[in-house]
Amino acid sequence: MNDKTATAKAHTNIALIKYWGKKDRELNLPTTSSLSLTLNEFYTITAVTEGKEDTLLINNMMQDPKRIHQFLDFLRQNVGDFPPLTVISRNMVPTSAGLASSASSFAALTAAVAKYNDWDLSEKELSRLARRGSGSATRSFFPGFAVWHEGTDDESSFAEALPATDLPIALVVCEIAGTVKKVSSSDGMMRAMTSPNYAAWVEESKQQFEEMQAAIAAKDLAKIGELAEKNALDMHALNLTATDRRFTYFNQMTQDILAKVKELRQAGFLAYATLDAGPNVKIITSQDQAETIQAKLKEAFPKLRLEIATPGPGFSYIKED
Incomplete structure (x- = not known):
């Protein structure tokens, strides 16, 4: 059995203009283009090595490998064949809680498999392949702001x-x-x-996608926040108006934090909210106001876990000892 190992690191991203819906489920084609910010503080490191069958360990715990196995088989059929793999991931982001853990996970996995097999693939090609595992993974190969x-x-x-x-942007x-x-x-x-x-x-999202790029180019943090908040809240409103089993990811704490963000903004702070598929709120602000906003939230919600995130790098390979 081959003892070769390849390891890659990819950071999660937060979509400022959201992807929420597929026009082609097999190809994972979204109904809208999206725009994100890669985050330095949240990431996944994934190592792949030959195994007896496709297996997955996340943070030293064995996981159901079904989704990973399907993705690896997709790569085998569309890029090049390779043996069963043991996939070992260290996730520095909560899994399946609306903080885009699948984005960093599938980006890191795609890069690691490409390295393991010595595939000479561009970032664009890696991005396109990772899309078949997780749509948002397309954006996690790139530093700072990215568009899908x-x-x-x-x-x-x-x-x-x-x-x-x-741009001195930060997220609380x-x-x-x-x-x-x-x-x-x-x-x-x-x-x-x-x-x-x-x-x-x-x-509206298509228009916001264009407006967001212009706001980033103009380094207009307030406009970035305003666009991101409206896009996110309108996305979550769709869940509440679905004719097929309406639902919400919000809980009472989500609502309370959203109200606090509005209060902070009315008090003169740069503070805008965005949320992915989960209850967790990310507050868009500037790097010089982030600690103050964090402190005010801690005062209002003493038990709330808070972390400041800043723009992150693109994917990288980690050399094995």
Whole structure:
């Protein structure tokens, strides 16, 4: 048995303009293009080595390998064959709690498998392949701000980095729950697409996608926050108006924090909220206000776990000793 090991690291990302719905489930093509910020503080390190069958360990705990096995088989059939793999991941982000753990996980896995097999793939190609494991993983290969083009087919749906910027953006991450959510992202998207407001959200999101790129280029943090908050809250409103089993990821703490964010903004702070598929709130602010906002939230919610996140790097390979 081959004792070769390849290890890759990828950071999670937070979508400022969301992906919420698929126009092609097999190819994982989204209904809208999306735009994200890669985060330095949250990441996944994944090592792959030959095994007797495809297996998955996350943080030293054996997991159901079904989703990973399906993805590895996709790579075997579409890029090149390789033996069964043992996948060992260290996740520095809560799993399935709305903090995009699948994004960093599938980006790191795709990169590690490519390295293991000596595939000479561009970032664009890695991004396109990772999309088949997790849509948001397309964006985790890139530093700072990245866009995922919705595309019309397998070749045209990929992510790429926006021009580098020294924008002093920060996120105050409010970790309300680190448990696995009751409604998966995939199921949530399918339900949300039954909302009578879904088509209108898609059209507005396309406009916001363009406006967000302009706001980033102009280094307008307030506009970035305003666009991100509206896009996210309108996305979550779709869940509440779904005709197929309406639902919400929000809990009472989510609502309380959203109210506090509005209060902070009215008091003159730069503070805008965004949320993915989970109850956790991320507050968009500037790096010089982040600690103050963190302190005010800690005062209001003493038991709340808070962390400041800043722009992160693209994926990398870790050399084995």
